[in-house]
Amino acid sequence: MYERKTMPNLNCGLDLIGEVLYGKWKIRLLWFINEGYKRPSELQRKIPDASRRVLNMQLKELEEHELITKMIYPVVPPKVEYSLTEFGKTLIPVIATLGQWGDTHEDRLRDVILKYTVSSNLANAPV
Numbered sequence: 001m002y003e004r005k006t007m008p009n010l011n012c013g014l015d016l017i018g019e020v021l022y023g024k025w026k027i028r029l030l031w032f033i034n035e036g037y038k039r040p041s042e043l044q045r046k047i048p049d050a051s052r053r054v055l056n057m058q059l060k061e062l063e064e065h066e067l068i069t070k071m072i073y074p075v076v077p078p079k080v081e082y083s084l085t086e087f088g089k090t091l092i093p094v095i096a097t098l099g100q101w102g103d104t105h106e107d108r109l110r111d112v113i114l115k116y117t118v119s120s121n122l123a124n125a126p127v
Contacts, residue, residue, distance in 0.1 A: 020065045021060045025050045030084065033068060034092050038081040062106055067091065 009015045021027060026086055032046045040059070044052060059082060062068045067088035075077040084092075102109060 014072050020067070021091075023061065025055060026058050026062060027098070029055070029058060029059070029062060030067060030088060030091060031095055033084055038083060040080055045083075056068075062088075070114075 008018070008019050010104075024048055028047055029043060037046055040055070043055060043059075044050070047055065059068065059070070061093055063070050063082075066085055068082050069085055071081045071083070073081070
């Protein structure tokens with residue numbers, strides 16, 4: 001298991017939120033759980049590019065940060081569902097605002113990302 005070598009800076013709100021939301025799929029997981037997708041298989045279908053292992057790790061971290069809760073039902077086969085905590089629900093308006101900003105600047109962001117991705121791939125291509 002990963003062991004952190006240095007203590008995170010916890011003196012600034014941006015650093016704090018970075019510690020909690022750092023991870024490629026965490027914001028999407030929170031959004032989809034809020035929309036009602038609660039089972040791990042449903043979340044996997046909503047984010048097919050993510051491996052099951054990574055999703056499970058990020059769900060565990062969200063649970064440790066008290067943004068989601070995990071309910072394990074005593075049935076066979078086991079049934080697991082995730083839901084947002086009251087604390088986690090406070091992030092949804094922030095995520096919605098970020099999404100709106102992304103939608104507003106979609107063309108520019110796509111151009112910038114593609115330009116960087118293409119130039120980076122060309123620079124790393126074998127000669």
